[in-house]
Amino acid sequence: MQKKQNCVWITGANSGIGKSITHQFAKSDIFCVASARRKDALVRMKDEVSEISNNIEIFPLDISSSDEISDVSKKILKKYDIDCLINNAGITTFTAAEDDSIEDVIAIIQINLIGSIATIQSLIPHFKKRGCGIIINILSVVATKVLKNSSIYSASKAGLLTYANVLREEVRKYNIKVINILPGATKTPIWSSEMLNKYANKMMSPDDLAKFIYHIYTLDSNLVPEEITIRPIGGDL
Numbered sequence: 001m002q003k004k005q006n007c008v009w010i011t012g013a014n015s016g017i018g019k020s021i022t023h024q025f026a027k028s029d030i031f032c033v034a035s036a037r038r039k040d041a042l043v044r045m046k047d048e049v050s051e052i053s054n055n056i057e058i059f060p061l062d063i064s065s066s067d068e069i070s071d072v073s074k075k076i077l078k079k080y081d082i083d084c085l086i087n088n089a090g091i092t093t094f095t096a097a098e099d100d101s102i103e104d105v106i107a108i109i110q111i112n113l114i115g116s117i118a119t120i121q122s123l124i125p126h127f128k129k130r131g132c133g134i135i136i137n138i139l140s141v142v143a144t145k146v147l148k149n150s151s152i153y154s155a156s157k158a159g160l161l162t163y164a165n166v167l168r169e170e171v172r173k174y175n176i177k178v179i180n181i182l183p184g185a186t187k188t189p190i191w192s193s194e195m196l197n198k199y200a201n202k203m204m205s206p207d208d209l210a211k212f213i214y215h216i217y218t219l220d221s222n223l224v225p226e227e228i229t230i231r232p233i234g235g236d237l
């Protein structure tokens, strides 16, 4: 039987940090399987990447549906040997705790926490079977630092941080690395245009962050950078 193509699966790959990661990995000769909800933006991203590299295929996916996650991960695994999951898809609001609607609360927890966990779960049997794997979670500094107007987002990221820390201890014996990245403010469309106009020059570039994540991915040894906080040189906004 022909060996399957190895790949990295990136969620939230059609925008911001995920898009930069996909560009960085694809141009570094790593085959990327890219997911997100909006197919048109995924196709645009694929077309951009295809100008410099053939290392890309897209699989549209809404991680708020665990059925969809299970279905898409099976489709990917049928065709590819996933080395690494970059769990990057995420949403937020920038409102005070009392102003978040319950619909927003449910959506943020469903996508950032439950969807990320379901995506990880869909790959654990695969990683166990092949005897190795890497899970890189794109969390946020708010997983450990208190910042106003981010209560639900912070809860979702802190929840995933704790989940991942427990998971790491359970899957060490299978040679599965669980890496938590906690970035500070990064210049992406997650921010309103008002915030970007005011603070973009103080934010990190998603391309710089992607280069750093690529470096972490390529550490070819038995060490695991378990938790890395990355802030702009000027600190938080």
Ligand SMILES: NC(=O)c1ccc[n+]([C@@H]2O[C@H](COP(=O)([O-])OP(=O)(O)OC[C@H]3O[C@@H](n4cnc5c(N)ncnc54)[C@H](OP(=O)(O)O)[C@@H]3O)[C@@H](O)[C@H]2O)c1
Pocket: 011, 012, 013, 014, 015, 016, 017, 018, 035, 036, 037, 038, 039, 041, 061, 062, 063, 064, 088, 089, 090, 091, 111, 115, 138, 139, 140, 141, 182, 183, 184, 185, 186, 187, 188, 189, 190, 191
């Ligand atoms: N920018 C920052 O300052 C910053 C700082 C720390 C951490 N982060 C984290 O970095 C990650 C990427 O954020 P970003 O700043 O690059 O924001 P972004 O440009 O808004 O990208 C978010 C990505 O997530 C995808 N996504 C959202 N909901 C999804 C769902 N239900 N299913 C699948 N994909 C979904 C979006 O695509 P679709 O809408 O097409 O699905 C998009 O590709 C997030 O987890 C965010 O919390 C960002």
